[in-house]
Amino acid sequence: MDIKTLIQRAESTHRLSEEEILYLLQAQDADESLLPAADRVRRKYVGDEIHLRALIEFSNICKNNCLYCGLRAENTCINRYRMDEETIFSFAQKAVQYGYKTIVLQGGEDPAFTTEVWLRLLKRIKTLGLAITLSIGERPFEDYRAFKAAGADRYLLRIETTDKALYEKYNPSMSFENRLRCLHDLKKLGYEVGTGVLVGLPGQTMRSLAKDILFFQELGADMIGLGPFIPNPQTPLKNAPAPVLGPALRVMALTRLLLPDVNIPATTAMETLQPNGRILALQSGANVVMPNITEGDARQNYALYPGKAGAADSPLAFREKLAAQLTAIGRPISTGYGWHKKKIY
Numbered sequence: 001m002d003i004k005t006l007i008q009r010a011e012s013t014h015r016l017s018e019e020e021i022l023y024l025l026q027a028q029d030a031d032e033s034l035l036p037a038a039d040r041v042r043r044k045y046v047g048d049e050i051h052l053r054a055l056i057e058f059s060n061i062c063k064n065n066c067l068y069c070g071l072r073a074e075n076t077c078i079n080r081y082r083m084d085e086e087t088i089f090s091f092a093q094k095a096v097q098y099g100y101k102t103i104v105l106q107g108g109e110d111p112a113f114t115t116e117v118w119l120r121l122l123k124r125i126k127t128l129g130l131a132i133t134l135s136i137g138e139r140p141f142e143d144y145r146a147f148k149a150a151g152a153d154r155y156l157l158r159i160e161t162t163d164k165a166l167y168e169k170y171n172p173s174m175s176f177e178n179r180l181r182c183l184h185d186l187k188k189l190g191y192e193v194g195t196g197v198l199v200g201l202p203g204q205t206m207r208s209l210a211k212d213i214l215f216f217q218e219l220g221a222d223m224i225g226l227g228p229f230i231p232n233p234q235t236p237l238k239n240a241p242a243p244v245l246g247p248a249l250r251v252m253a254l255t256r257l258l259l260p261d262v263n264i265p266a267t268t269a270m271e272t273l274q275p276n277g278r279i280l281a282l283q284s285g286a287n288v289v290m291p292n293i294t295e296g297d298a299r300q301n302y303a304l305y306p307g308k309a310g311a312a313d314s315p316l317a318f319r320e321k322l323a324a325q326l327t328a329i330g331r332p333i334s335t336g337y338g339w340h341k342k343k344i345y
């Protein structure tokens with residue numbers, strides 16, 4: 001197989017077989033053609049604008065025990081916090097003041113956030129005119145239905161890996177079938193659905209990453225967040241090999257080639273691994289940034305992994321720095337909601 005021919009075909013047809021994706025993922029010298037091709041497809045299908053989503057990390061309490069995550073229930077070394085409803089609402093108000101059109105409410109699966117709490121919050125926040133993204137884990141169909149009716153527009157739930165055995169090894173309190181059920185329920189209910197995977201989990205193969213990309217197509221995902229896995233010293237995966245950015249960027253670029261019109265964030269984990277990781281991602285297929293507007297101790301204590309980029313910045317300082325970086329690469333900040341606009345291809 002010839003790398004350039006494959007990439008040209010992916011750029012024009014947006015189709016590749018599992019074997020072809022695998023070949024490109026394994027070809028170390030593919031990046032110099034692959035990343036610019038993803039950048040061209042991004043420009044053609046979703047334009048130059050960057051969509052900003054303000055991230056509010058409302059609780060770091062979680063009933064689950066994902067082996068890779070610092071928020072896991074059995075981690076006793078972390079300072080736990082939970083925002084009350086008033087605080088969450090005031091962050092949503094700040095998001096409006098800062099000029100954001102979308103907020104992402106993300107947290108651990110914290111049992112204090114019952115269906116009733118979310119319904120009250122969603123209805124209240126909706127009055128602010130924001131598009132609301134939830135990233136609050138696995139819930140029953142009825143909850144997802146009620147949240148949608150109360151004003152939730154989008155939902156982020158990574159599949160983490162499509163390798164069922166690996167998924168269940170790393171998420172001991174969860175089942176792969178239920179994860180899939182949640183994603184399909186969310187699609188059925190008309191949410192804009194974001195999913196994605198961790199890249200670089202110990203035991204994860206390149207073939208499984210190729211299958212992940214095909215899964216995004218099959219699901220009809222609207223948004224795809226890919227993060228390099230960063231080992232956390234407070235978790236059972238603390239001795240995993242040091243993470244690198246390359247494979248995550250490559251998976252992201254291939255994802256853009258095969259799902260040309262979706263929204264793809266340049267993730268914080270990418271910036272954490274490399275100081276210009278975010279910009280590199282925005283020039284290799286990404287078109288979204290999710291600035292963290294959480295303030296105070298919560299900003300430090302939402303510690304999924306060590307060294308999280310931007311944890312020491314204030315929300316406004318971060319936004320100014322980001323605006324300057326985006327201007328420098330000629331990418332305007334969108335003033336719209338940044339919905340997934342489906343195109344025919």
Ligand code: SAM
Nearest residue numbers: 068069107108109135137158227229230304305
């Ligand atoms: N609890 C919700 C869930 O799991 O969907 C939302 C919050 S969870 C912290 C958000 C994402 O963090 C997960 O989907 C996972 O991919 C990512 N994450 C957790 N630990 C990580 C690590 N060590 N390195 C990189 N990303 C990590």
Ligand code: SF4
Nearest residue numbers: 062064066069072108
């Ligand atoms: Fe909880 Fe999400 Fe972390 Fe798993 S990844 S432990 S569900 S916060």
